[in-house]
Amino acid sequence: MMMEKGKKTRISLDLSQSAFDRLSSLEQITDSSSKADLIREALRLYEYLVRQSVKGSKVQCVATDGTVTEVFATSLPTPAQEMVSA
Numbered sequence: 001m002m003m004e005k006g007k008k009t010r011i012s013l014d015l016s017q018s019a020f021d022r023l024s025s026l027e028q029i030t031d032s033s034s035k036a037d038l039i040r041e042a043l044r045l046y047e048y049l050v051r052q053s054v055k056g057s058k059v060q061c062v063a064t065d066g067t068v069t070e071v072f073a074t075s076l077p078t079p080a081q082e083m084v085s086a
Helices: 017-029 034-054 076-086
Strands: 059-062 068-072
Touching: 034 059, 034 068, 068 076
Parallel strands: none
Antiparallel strands: 059 068
């Protein structure tokens, strides 16, 4: 489903107090201009992680001491394969 460029859709989001506090903290840490911008950026990052996962990639963090930790893994249903070519 393609949306017209510039057209926006408003959504309402209910969060627990702890989730709202985490969102507010991330907003400050990242110096985001708003919670909406932070959520849009988080969506872009999540989409990237899912696309990489669907391709079979592993997303990892490498610490300064060389320690490797897998930070994202998901098992998605077969229709998610459509994301690979999108």
